[in-house]
Amino acid sequence: MDLADRVLSGDLRALARAGTIVENRGRAAEPLMRELFPHTGRTQLIGITGAPGAGKSTLVDQFAHHLRRENKKVGIIAVDPTSPFSGGALLGDRIRMLRHYADPGVFIRSMATRGKLGGIAKATTEMALLMDAAGLDVILIETVGVGQDEVEIARLADVTIVVLAPGMGDDVQAIKAGIMEIADVFVINKSDQPGADRLERDIKAAESRVPVVRVVATDGAGIGEALAAIRERLHAAGKRERAIENWSLRLREMLRDRLLENYSNINFHEAAAKVASREVDPYTLLDQWTS
């Protein structure tokens, strides 16, 4: 049985191997992706983002726990901002502490960005497609951080959860503003702590049409309600429009990467040295390369 068939049969080891191929071999992984693609589109993609300290990992762990009790197969993709420099060790370690690490019904993957500009959205998309092809029922994509990339990745999901927690300080509150607009569901974690009521009022004042669910991820309170709110959104109208919008973004990015492949003979370092010393301006170089 070839690798694609093994992935389609739900073999998690084959899935892991396919993931490594897609991450490392770029274009050479295309035949595999092409073969698997028609078998995708059935899984539910849930993006989980929010400010640092809100307890996203604990929440993901609880979601996985509940979904396992319903006998769903669960994929977890942890997008790790530390990776370009530290090799993803930080989040990798955190992942290994999850109680589901040894559960064959849960497939966990930490995505390293490896310093590539713009590459993480593509890599995350392809990993999610592989998991989809392997028959995982729900994929939880956790992004750590509040930057543009994290926001884009969260948007790639069918439903995006923004996790907030009381008592994170004014500046963190301000940062949240950037991710408020992408929320399909707000989850207030640590909702037993002081400030949770005020936070809930503030959210409802800012985004009155988005459901707000209070949880205490550390003891599992409210997790069922949060999943119910997510499911309601999954079945709401607009899912197809969202998928089209997402694919439109991805196609543009994939085309850009593909086009650049034809220019692999350019010595960018040599060109950059000339630009740095102002021997030539970058626009003249672009004209030369593309004429």
Next chain:
Amino acid sequence: MDLADRVLSGDLRALARAGTIVENRGRAAEPLMRELFPHTGRTQLIGITGAPGAGKSTLVDQFAHHLRRENKKVGIIAVDPTSPFSGGALLGDRIRMLRHYADPGVFIRSMATRGKLGGIAKATTEMALLMDAAGLDVILIETVGVGQDEVEIARLADVTIVVLAPGMGDDVQAIKAGIMEIADVFVINKSDQPGADRLERDIKAAESRVPVVRVVATDGAGIGEALAAIRERLHAAGKRERAIENWSLRLREMLRDRLLENYSNINFHEAAAKVASREVDPYTLLDQWTS
């Protein structure tokens, strides 16, 4: 006098207009950039990044204040992660509260990402080049957030400052790990607060070769020392290698964007609808477009 000449003469209104042209008109702004480029390369670019809540804006304000006392002309570029959704209003408001807003020796610009994948590094680069051409002596680039984009932008500077503060919690500590490696200078802000000593020890244990300066940005303590540490790094070896590395990244990105321009006739929305319904796979589409 044409716009380029006015920018070169240090006319800040012309600089603002040039910035708007570069931000909004894309390729049509190239003749202007091409004319100004040979006159750039003299300014000092200082990137300031760090976890939310560390007090970066206050620090930038203090740096600007000190540099103005030395009669330096200062540019401030605030990269705003909230912009794709809220139009940059948040940071824009914060900027307007800075005491230098009315000082003609300080030029402040808030950069909106406008939801474009990968575009913010290019936009920031071009804005910095314009400020450089206008004769600003020092440019402070403040990035809010801890994502991949923010880290890339911080790296585009000649010197990168990572701002930390005590008492930000374990998760925030963890996030910091992702930006530790890009620091040329660490600044511990709020260094009069509990935990500052431990934070300093932790940083020194992790990155022993990077200078650590303690400041209290709200009252200006330590700002002179921080600027001295930054200047020492600016004059250290490796600056040219770094500029080449940065231009190498930027050239690759510029080429990618340029190549995509030839495909403006593609109806990505229509193509995305076919992919979303699995009528066609994205790889087949890419083959068709580029064959």
